[in-house]
Amino acid sequence: MNIMWSLLIPEWTVFAFLMILLFGEMFSREFSGKLASQVTFLGSFVTLIACFSVLGVTDSTFGGSFMVDSLATFFKIFFAITLIGVVPMCHEFFDRRLKNPGEFYLVLWSSLLGLFFLVSANDLLLLFIALEIFTLSLYIMAAYLKHELLSIEAGLKYLILGSLASAFMIYGISLIYVSCGSTSFPVIREVFALRTTHSLILLGILFILSGVCFKVAAVPFQFWVPDVYEGAPTPVVAYLSVASKAAGFAILLKLLFTVFIPFEAARTLMFSVLAAMTILYGNLGALVQTNIKRLFGYSSIGHAGYLLIGIAVGGEAGTSALLYYLVAYGLTNIAAFIVITEVGRRVGSDKIDAYRGLAKRSPFLAGTFFVALLSLAGVPPLAGFFGKFLVLLAAVRGGLGWLALLGALAVAISLFYYLSLVRMMYIEESSSEQAIGVSPVSRFLLVILTASIILVGFWQEPVLSFTRTAVHALF
Amino acid sequence: MTIPLSHYLIVSGILFTIGLFGLMIRRNILLILLSIELMLNAANLNFIAGSALHGEINGQLTAFFVMVIAAAEVTIGLAIAVLLFRKMDSVDTNDIRHLKG
Numbered sequence: 417m418n419i420m421w422s423l424l425i426p427e428w429t430v431f432a433f434l435m436i437l438l439f440g441e442m443f444s445r446e447f448s449g450k451l452a453s454q455v456t457f458l459g460s461f462v463t464l465i466a467c468f469s470v471l472g473v474t475d476s477t478f479g480g481s482f483m484v485d486s487l488a489t490f491f492k493i494f495f496a497i498t499l500i501g502v503v504p505m506c507h508e509f510f511d512r513r514l515k516n517p518g519e520f521y522l523v524l525w526s527s528l529l530g531l532f533f534l535v536s537a538n539d540l541l542l543l544f545i546a547l548e549i550f551t552l553s554l555y556i557m558a559a560y561l562k563h564e565l566l567s568i569e570a571g572l573k574y575l576i577l578g579s580l581a582s583a584f585m586i587y588g589i590s591l592i593y594v595s596c597g598s599t600s601f602p603v604i605r606e607v608f609a610l611r612t613t614h615s616l617i618l619l620g621i622l623f624i625l626s627g628v629c630f631k632v633a634a635v636p637f638q639f640w641v642p643d644v645y646e647g648a649p650t651p652v653v654a655y656l657s658v659a660s661k662a663a664g665f666a667i668l669l670k671l672l673f674t675v676f677i678p679f680e681a682a683r684t685l686m687f688s689v690l691a692a693m694t695i696l697y698g699n700l701g702a703l704v705q706t707n708i709k710r711l712f713g714y715s716s717i718g719h720a721g722y723l724l725i726g727i728a729v730g731g732e733a734g735t736s737a738l739l740y741y742l743v744a745y746g747l748t749n750i751a752a753f754i755v756i757t758e759v760g761r762r763v764g765s766d767k768i769d770a771y772r773g774l775a776k777r778s779p780f781l782a783g784t785f786f787v788a789l790l791s792l793a794g795v796p797p798l799a800g801f802f803g804k805f806l807v808l809l810a811a812v813r814g815g816l817g818w819l820a821l822l823g824a825l826a827v828a829i830s831l832f833y834y835l836s837l838v839r840m841m842y843i844e845e846s847s848s849e850q851a852i853g854v855s856p857v858s859r860f861l862l863v864i865l866t867a868s869i870i871l872v873g874f875w876q877e878p879v880l881s882f883t884r885t886a887v888h889a890l891f
Numbered sequence: 892m893t894i895p896l897s898h899y900l901i902v903s904g905i906l907f908t909i910g911l912f913g914l915m916i917r918r919n920i921l922l923i924l925l926s927i928e929l930m931l932n933a934a935n936l937n938f939i940a941g942s943a944l945h946g947e948i949n950g951q952l953t954a955f956f957v958m959v960i961a962a963a964e965v966t967i968g969l970a971i972a973v974l975l976f977r978k979m980d981s982v983d984t985n986d987i988r989h990l991k992g
Contacts, residue, residue, distance in 0.1 A: 541949075541953050541956060544956075544960075545956060545960065548960045548963070548964075552963055552964065552967055555967050555971070556967060559971050559974065562974050565978050565979070568971060568974045568975050568978060569975070569987050571971050572920070572968075572971045572972070572975060572987065573987075575964075575967060575968050575971060576914070576920075576923055576927075576968075579924075579927045579964050579968070580911075580914060580927065580930075582931075582960075582964070583907075583910070583927055583930035583931055583934070584930075586931060586934040586957055587903075587907055587930065587933060587934045587937070589934070590903075590933075590934040590935075590937030590938050590941070590953075591937060593937070593938055593941045593950055593953070594896065594900070594937050594938075594940060594941035594944065595941075597941065597944075597945035597947055598945075598947070598949065599949065599953065616900075
């Protein structure tokens with residue numbers, strides 16, 4: 417069998433940096449300090465460049481179980497950019513708190529390796545192993561502040577509920593294996609196309625989907641989100657909220673649109689109900705929160721609902737809108753979490769009250785947070801608005817008008833809690849007038865992210881054509 | 892005499908359900924981890940039954956991979972349980988309620 421190593425250039429790059437960190441950690445003291453975060457930051461750019469080496473390539477290797485296509489490349493670029501946004505946050509957050517922050521970056525790289533294999537998997541077994549590499553790293557990262565009870569508790573809750581989801585998923589995979597005799601996607605597709613009502617396969621699909629819905633935090637599999645978001649370290653929450661969601665949707669897209677194709681009628685019904693529940697739960701739950709990370713937990717559930725609309729609608733319009741929404745959500749959420757990390761570090765609190773009078777204490781942070789919040793709420797002309805607009809438009813065209821209406825109503829609810837944060841920052845007075853500084857790297861990243869939130873909103877065509885090319889792999 | 896596939900599926904279904912109930916009812920973290928293990932092993936039984944049924948080796952390989960993953964999961968779970976025990980002198984989930992929800 418011929419193995420095309422060149423298809424794995426992004427994975428090799430990630431693996432190389434993983435090894436550099438591992439051995440650097442072993443042999444050099446300096447590495448466990450500041451150097452690790454710098455190497456990781458550099459490495460995230462190198463990984464991004466490496467991802468472009470497989471841009472436009474469609475091929476598979478390792479007996480067809482590893483597949484590179486435009487969708488996988490899209491997600492790899494997405495994850496590399498996420499890493500670029502998250503690393504400075506981790507540096508800010510961990511390097512002051514821990515004696516050996518270097519080990520954290522090791523875990524971060526291993527989670528990225530899992531993600532890269534996950535989006536390229538063309539076999540249920542590889543998919544499951546890659547997903548486990550990713551989530552096992554996340555459990556460790558969530559519980560990383562080992563002297564803080566909240567972090568341990570978040571890690572434990574995430575681990576127990578996450579393992580439950582994995583158990584459902586592997587049980588579903590085993591049922592599909594029993595009925596198809598293979599875990600390879602093309603074989604399963606053929607068998608399922610012939611026997612569309614085979615009860616074991618259908619049961620298996622349901623088990624797998626419930627496992628994936630846990631990852632994307634769809635109601636009724638969302639109960640872990642608020643607790644984990646509140647307790648876990650802030651940079652980990654940022655990474656979790658973007659990468660875990662994107663990974664879940666990558667699996668959903670791949671499985672529903674290329675493997676379980678005859679599942680279509682049930683898919684629309686199932687996912688439109690899930691989307692409706694998720695949107696309502698997330699946005700209503702966010703109304704009464706007092707902790708900013710918990711609020712973002714609920715808001716991320718709400719956003720998962722909009723993304724699920726894209727799955728329910730399907731087709732090129734629905735899925736490319738979903739990817740556009742994911743890009744907008746990723747950029748905005750990282751920007752918001754950089755602000756939360758900075759405020760959390762300087763003020764020492766994640767309570768919403770800490771944001772009182774932020775505009776006076778740091779006009780820069782307040783301004784960028786303002787843009788991020790408006791984009792999350794979906795105010796034109798920002799990126800988040802066009803994400804919502806495209807998804808809802810696809811829903812109307814796809815005959816799911818009621819869902820689009822519900823989504824539009826939920827925007828009004830979400831405006832309430834996002835804008836009450838804005839009011840707190842700009843109108844209310846703070847007890848302390850002390851200025852809040854921002855580290856240069858965070859400042860630089862925030863400027864770039866805010867600019868791209870505005871640019872992607874004004875000038876959607878490049879991103880949109882990129883997402884359209886990406887979903888061509890599906891249809 | 893060969894045992895038909897349905898028997899394996901029933902046993903694995905029972906195992907999975909016991910694990911699921913254990914996870915929901917038990918309050919001790921160690922027993923919760925044990926229940927998760929049980930659910931993963933239910934899947935393993937399916938893989939091996941499927942492998943015998945189709946005369947194909949991949950199912951047995953998959954079972955090994957699942958065991959490795961289960962071990963990794965439990966290792967992390969125990970590590971976190973140790974952290975928690977140091978902090979609270981208890982591995983009972985009733986005592987973990989600092990995050991409201």
